[in-house]
Amino acid sequence: MSEQTTHPTKPISELVRGEFVHHRRHTTEVDTGTVCKVEAVVPFRDGDGHQMVSTLLVPLAGGEPRIAKHYATHEIFMATEDDVAAAQDQVRRGQLQDDLVALQGLLSSLRVRPDGYQGAFDIAVVDGEVSRIAEALGLPAVDFGSRMNQAVKWTAPGDEDLGMRLTVRFWGKPAELPAVADADEPEHRHVGGAAGGPGENDAQCACGVTYAGFDTHAEAMKMLDAHIADEQSGR
Numbered sequence: 351m352s353e354q355t356t357h358p359t360k361p362i363s364e365l366v367r368g369e370f371v372h373h374r375r376h377t378t379e380v381d382t383g384t385v386c387k388v389e390a391v392v393p394f395r396d397g398d399g400h401q402m403v404s405t406l407l408v409p410l411a412g413g414e415p416r417i418a419k420h421y422a423t424h425e426i427f428m429a430t431e432d433d434v435a436a437a438q439d440q441v442r443r444g445q446l447q448d449d450l451v452a453l454q455g456l457l458s459s460l461r462v463r464p465d466g467y468q469g470a471f472d473i474a475v476v477d478g479e480v481s482r483i484a485e486a487l488g489l490p491a492v493d494f495g496s497r498m499n500q501a502v503k504w505t506a507p508g509d510e511d512l513g514m515r516l517t518v519r520f521w522g523k524p525a526e527l528p529a530v531a532d533a534d535e536p537e538h539r540h541v542g543g544a545a546g547g548p549g550e551n552d553a554q555c556a557c558g559v560t561y562a563g564f565d566t567h568a569e570a571m572k573m574l575d576a577h578i579a580d581e582q583s584g585r
Contacts, residue, residue, distance in 0.1 A: 481525035
């Protein structure tokens with residue numbers, strides 16, 4: 351193949367079910383829209399006796415399954431792990447956007463009469479993504495639910511004269527921080543927090559860890575006490 355690309359290739363006759371490839375029907379570009387999962391590989395001979403291979407390919411980004419027929423020696427671009435992850439992310443974003451549009455239509459068609467809005471709409475994100483979102487929005491990421499997860503809270507802009515605005519919490523494992531050499535051992539004790547309505551309660555440790563987003567202050571303190579006990583036990 352003369353095309354310049356960093357993607358590995360493989361003879362189509364060597365494909366196995368479950369692998370991921372780039373199948374470019376109407377484009378020469380390799381992107382998330384061309385990633386397909388191999389569902390079947392069937393060798394055969396054409397009318398002239400040439401060894402051929404028929405493959406059943408399912409696009410990860412949606413659409414009808416594709417049947418591709420090539421000579422057995424045809425080289426096909428393989429999709430990398432990053433390609434597959436990007437395609438799956440695209441599908442998940444699309445599904446979420448479709449769901450929000452459906453909710454918008456439901457509110458309109460039913461002429462729902464809201465009497466205020468409480469709580470938050472939680473979206474789990476892949477490892478490290480919560481840190482990127484926090485940086486992009488210029489908002490803090492605080493511990494959420496457990497010491498392994500953090501959350502970034504975004505509230506829709508606008509006044510709250512007639513009720514609270516929609517709040518979304520993106521949560522997941524934060525990006526790993528580089529190790530700090532010869533750092534002083536942090537102190538672990540309750541130093542602050544806040545009490546309020548559902549989702550507005552938090553508790554903070556002297557080491558900087560904050561447990562936020564709880565319905566009651568007692569829940570936040572329970573998580574903080576467990577954190578302090580865990581750290582002081584040396585586990």
